[in-house]
Amino acid sequence: MPIGIDTTNSTGARIRVIGVGGGGGNAINNMISSGLESVDFIAVNTDAQALEHNLAKTKIQIGDATTRGLGAGGDWTVGQKAAEESITELKEVIKGSDMVFVTAGMGGGTGTGAAPVIAQTAKEMGALVVGVVTKPFLWEGNKRGKSAKEGILRLKEGVDALIIIPNQRLLEIIDNNTSFKEAFRIVDGVLLNATRGISEIISCHGTVNVDFADVKAIMSGMGDAIMGIGIAKGENRAEKATATALNSPLLDGVSIKGAKGVLVNITGGDDLTMNEIARAVSIVEQEAGEDTNLIHGVVQNPNMNEQIMVTVVATGFNQEETSVPEVETAVELNPKEKAKPIEIPFPKAPVAPKFPVSKVPRGFYHEKAGVMPTNLISSSPRGEEQLKKFDMPAYQRRGVELSVTTNTPENGEEFNNGLAELQYNGSTKH
Structure with a gap:
């Protein structure tokens, strides 16, 4: 009711x-x-x-x-x-x-x-x-x-x-x-x-008035729209506020270039100059492109306290291939950059409690693909000859040399029994 x-x-x-x-x-x-x-x-x-x-x-x-x-x-x-x-x-x-x-x-x-x-x-x-x-x-x-x-x-x-x-x-x-x-x-x-x-x-009522028909022409039936806001004060405040509006996080990394219509609202105090208005509009026009229907309005607000605010609303993206992107993930990628492959690290082999083991040499897992090489993936043994191989220790079957060196207390460090190092015949295998 x-x-x-x-x-x-x-x-x-x-x-x-x-x-x-x-x-x-x-x-x-x-x-x-x-x-x-x-x-x-x-x-x-x-x-x-x-x-x-x-x-x-x-x-x-x-x-x-x-x-x-x-x-x-x-x-x-x-x-x-x-x-x-x-x-x-x-x-x-x-x-x-x-x-x-x-x-x-x-x-x-x-x-x-x-x-x-x-x-x-x-x-x-x-x-x-x-x-x-x-x-x-x-x-x-x-x-x-x-x-x-x-x-x-x-x-x-x-x-x-x-x-x-x-x-x-x-x-x-x-x-x-x-x-x-x-x-x-x-x-x-x-x-x-x-x-x-x-x-x-x-x-x-502002310095530059825009009638309703102008706004309707910019926004009627335009679908997706994006908006950016910038506020600045001090030297070059018009340029700074406009740049901030055009690079606002609300634009989600999308340029206003290609928009069918752009509306620019410039709000400032009594000290707002015509030159500042001209510079702000010029920057937006250059970014949007010469074919964009751009309208702008200026509102003077004495409460702005030496500040200038530039609001940019761009419309008509759904009439082209470009559309407002959806924000679905916490990590945002720059749409202009190609996605990079993700390297997936595998967990290190467990270390024996009394023998600190050095890192496995690079190449034990494929560096770029993040998967185990096929020659390291064993299959079930078949036949008498293959079964006999399993009578020997695993490290000998795989060509691994196991050397144990014992450190003395001369270096001031205490070790349990020694340091075990794994080597593939003295070289790294890929």
């Missing part, structure tokens, strides 16, 4: 941000607390208690008959069913929207299941729909990661553009001592900047 509908924003394009589930609710709480203006916030959840603590003026508890306000229990099918059950209420708050942001943390129940339903509904009602979602950290488990991946695939069908924030990549930009709570606050901050970077150049 809807809880209060906020209709205060009536200037320009009507932009709504819908936070779905626990992660989406936390994200819009952070946006509201950070002073993001000129957008309407809507909190959607199956958890009635979570909605009570949300800062949004408009709140919808979905799936009352399905969940009785107790949440989806991590089951995305429950979240999907809840959204479908409350589709009338959802349409009521979406009605009249020019642009809808759908934000959620993927991998859980409500966000993963309901976000695709809400996005598809908004798109069918004529809104430009942008998804801004997170993928879980690896330590959150394989089940949650798999659920997130499936949810993202469903969400792609209902959005015009989809920005995926891989939480695992954020570990590269936070300190090792960052607390659990602070890490998720940083995640919410990235979601804030992604939403702000797009919405502010439409809704805020």
Whole structure:
């Protein structure tokens, strides 16, 4: 059921941000607390208690008959069913929207299941729909990661553009001592900047204005999108902020070159110069390529305190062979480098307790392949002649010379009985 509908924003394009589930609710709480203006916030959840603590003026508890306000229990099918059950209420708050942001943390129940339903509904009602979602950290488990991946695939069908924030990549930009709570606050901050970077150049009066039609041309039907954010101060701050945005971990090592559309938002204080704007846009344009449809907006914020922030959103990768890469493993390989063969070390032979044995000569195992040479792998003996060979000790059959040298206490070291050294006729065999 809807809880209060906020209709205060009536200037320009009507932009709504819908936070779905626990992660989406936390994200819009952070946006509201950070002073993001000129957008309407809507909190959607199956958890009635979570909605009570949300800062949004408009709140919808979905799936009352399905969940009785107790949440989806991590089951995305429950979240999907809840959204479908409350589709009338959802349409009521979406009605009249020019642009809808759908934000959620993927991998859980409500966000993963309901976000695709809400996005598809908004798109069918004529809104430009942008998804801004997170993928879980690896330590959150394989089940949650798999659920997130499936949810993202469903969400792609209902959005015009989809920005995926891989939480695992954020570990590269936070300190090792960052607390659990602070890490998720940083995640919410990235979601804030992604939403702000797009919405502010439409809704805020800036030095360079961009109308809604321009943004729609960049993002409508573009599919996969990537985003980078850079903040800098001091000398050459425009160049530094732009370079940081273009090399952001959020871009996952992907260049914006080849994108069909690029949106650049430059935010600075009253000291922001036209020359700095020109340099920032020029760097992005050079990186993107001359065939890219690039639009930029400039917003002046007196609270920037000598800082400049550059947000770059690139869209249209799914129209080419290039696509947004998935982050599935803890170890990331540079996509431009070829994979190198992995050498698998074999365990060393056990050492006799009283005779320290020197290392087996290199070549006993094949160095590169990491497997035993076939000539060292014996087969079952056959015939009388082969059986007779087993009357002699194994080291003699294999041509191994065993020499025992006894060290005296003259060198100041104590040995039990001596040092046994294995040799293959004095040479290493491969």
